Amino acid sequence: MSASSPILAVNDLSIDLFTLHAGVRPVDKVSYSVAAGETLAIVGESGSGKTVLNFFPLGLMPLGVSVSITGSIRFDGKELVGAGEGLLRKLRGGSIGVIFQDPMSALNPARTICRQIAEVAELHLGLSAMQAEARALDLLKMVRMSDPEARLRQYPHELSGGLRQRVMIAIAIAAEPKLLIADEPTTALDVTVQAQIISLLRDLQKRLNMAMVLITHDMGVVAGIAARVAVMYAGRVMEYGPAATVLTEPRHPYTRGLIDAIPRVDDMPGTPFRGLPGSPPVLSAPIKGCAFASRCRHAVETCQTARPPLAATNDRHVLAACPVVNGNSEVLYAG
Ligand SMILES: Nc1ncnc2c1ncn2[C@@H]1O[C@H](COP(=O)(O)OP(=O)(O)O)[C@@H](O)[C@H]1O
Ligand SMILES: [Mg+2]
Numbered sequence: 001m002s003a004s005s006p007i008l009a010v011n012d013l014s015i016d017l018f019t020l021h022a023g024v025r026p027v028d029k030v031s032y033s034v035a036a037g038e039t040l041a042i043v044g045e046s047g048s049g050k051t052v053l054n055f056f057p058l059g060l061m062p063l064g065v066s067v068s069i070t071g072s073i074r075f076d077g078k079e080l081v082g083a084g085e086g087l088l089r090k091l092r093g094g095s096i097g098v099i100f101q102d103p104m105s106a107l108n109p110a111r112t113i114c115r116q117i118a119e120v121a122e123l124h125l126g127l128s129a130m131q132a133e134a135r136a137l138d139l140l141k142m143v144r145m146s147d148p149e150a151r152l153r154q155y156p157h158e159l160s161g162g163l164r165q166r167v168m169i170a171i172a173i174a175a176e177p178k179l180l181i182a183d184e185p186t187t188a189l190d191v192t193v194q195a196q197i198i199s200l201l202r203d204l205q206k207r208l209n210m211a212m213v214l215i216t217h218d219m220g221v222v223a224g225i226a227a228r229v230a231v232m233y234a235g236r237v238m239e240y241g242p243a244a245t246v247l248t249e250p251r252h253p254y255t256r257g258l259i260d261a262i263p264r265v266d267d268m269p270g271t272p273f274r275g276l277p278g279s280p281p282v283l284s285a286p287i288k289g290c291a292f293a294s295r296c297r298h299a300v301e302t303c304q305t306a307r308p309p310l311a312a313t314n315d316r317h318v319l320a321a322c323p324v325v326n327g328n329s330e331v332l333y334a335g
Helices: 050-058 085-091 113-125 129-142 148-152 161-173 191-208 243-248 253-260 301-305 323-327 329-333
Strands: 006-018 023-035 039-043 066-075 096-099 179-183 211-216 228-233 236-242
Touching (some): 006 211, 023 211, 050 066, 096 161, 113 129, 113 148, 113 161, 129 161, 161 179, 161 191, 191 211, 228 243, 228 253
Parallel strands (some): 179 211
Antiparallel strands (some): 006 023
């Protein structure tokens, strides 16, 4: 596989969930790709389907939900939709490293940090217990853990949230994955620690030349880490393109709203939240037109009835699912 062909290609992916009470479609015809060694940010409000999209197809989902997946996910030449649990188990923690939002619930409270990291190295790299423990120490150094020798003997509850997330990262990269999927890795952490973890992820991604999918609800963390960004809303990709362009010249009204919601350094105390008024649609009812139409001040009649395709804008590298932008961007942002 050449360096420029995608390591991950998601095509027309839809995911339906059925619980005892209802069916929902949290992922609705989503397409994107990630090149080897590239970072893609997936941004969207809570409930927009980011976790379901990234983890359910890998077999990482809660019990009691039945899942139907259509479309295609090609990872490193293999099709994951419809793949058996054997392949998925081999990939998880192997060629695909995963980091969860809440490190405490992902770590085993009863085992030492050393054991939890070493286990992955034994399973996926075939190392002996002694080799794996040496690797665990190296990994703690790689994630810039202070006093790594002492940390190895500790248990998760003895560590702060930020240190636990470093352990999660060490576990995720233990088998030198080709792809790292980090699901809101800093949401549960203090602001100062957030910046350290993001910078650690960026450095590791470069150093190990991994592809990375960074999931976040915060547009503020995208700049400086992601080459490209996919903006999700109600299970759909609304805008997709180079991060620098999307952040400075958002095409889709939803992207514009997310960017306006980033707090600014020069905000006066008491500045009202500039976020989007209204709330995302309920996913249990099928959405006919544009999922954002009810909150969009630029919506025209067709937005209520026809789903706008993700199509090239006046910049062909930027795709947006908005007929108003795609038809005539001047109309949208004039004034
Ligand atoms: N365990 C579950 N059971 C039923 N529905 C779920 C479950 N997890 C997620 N969903 C549905 O999928 C939607 C998207 O969830 P999720 O992917 O967790 O959003 P995000 O990660 O963007 O915050 C939710 O709004 C909900 O409707
Ligand atoms: Mg989530």
